[in-house]
């Protein structure tokens with residue numbers, strides 16, 4: 532896979548005034564409300580916010596899995612109305628085919644796209660090499676660690692040369708050391724390939740380490756609360772985490788998310804009849820009683 536040149540580069544995601552609700556038990560849960568965002572071609576953007584605020588729902592609209600009730604998700608000016616090979620998706624669950632070797636897993640999408648066997652082998656081996664997995668090309672998923680499985684998942688999503696990579700908490704199931712290494716591998720791969728990435732995480736440091744920009748969402752119904760630029764230079768290195776700039780970014784994002792997490796818990800407690808227990812929740816919300 533060759534890195535796209537400036538002339539060929541595309542992958543501009545635009546989300547405009549997106550609204551998505553779900554019907555459940557006779558009521559509608561508004562998951563995303565009037566959300567708008569951009570990921571420029573070749574940009575790495577993270578989406579962060581309290582649990583249940585609608586991050587996955589928004590990403591699923593960009594992936595083409597969930598149609599919006601109103602508003603639009605577009606790729607390079609074209610309305611997204613279903614999944615497509617221009618968008619690779621990586622979830623927290625590894626979702627590899629257990630009966631296929633690592634290389635066959637990576638080649639699967641290329642086979643579906645009718646790429647000749649020798650060409651798809653070359654493509655798969657190039658990307659596996661980039662992810663440090665070439666020595667494991669003939670292993671089966673059950674023979675790999677969690678971090679290796681997720682690297683295979685990323686390589687598989689990249690194999691069809693998508694313009695966009697959509698990643699929904701891809702490192703959420705990994706231990707913290709493996710997670711740190713995966714972040715370095717991902718940032719190095721992205722630096723080489725320069726495709727557009729929309730990345731969901733709960734981990735503020737992970738978002739800062741990887742991203743050019745971060746969108747913070749409100750508690751459900753999810754709207755975009757803030758957009759934070761990450762001015763740290765590239766390539767990113769682990770020692771940047773100890774800088775005052777990094778710490779300052781962590782502080783401001785933590786504050787934004789705390790406000791929203793408290794708002795979300797406050798709403799849940801009210802919905803759950805907290806007041807019925809005779810406890811007062813003041814104007815500052817649940818922060819006062821926890």
Ligand SMILES: Nc1ncnc2c1ncn2[C@@H]1O[C@H](COP(=O)(O)OP(=O)(O)OP(=O)(O)O)[C@@H](O)[C@H]1O
Nearest residue numbers: 553554555560562581582583584585586587588589
């Ligand atoms: N298919 C569905 N049917 C009904 N409700 C849904 C469906 N998908 C999501 N929801 C609801 O929509 C809201 C947003 O869910 P979503 O998974 O997008 O949030 P999230 O921010 O990704 O959550 P988390 O951070 O916990 O993964 C939640 O209240 C969730 O229960």
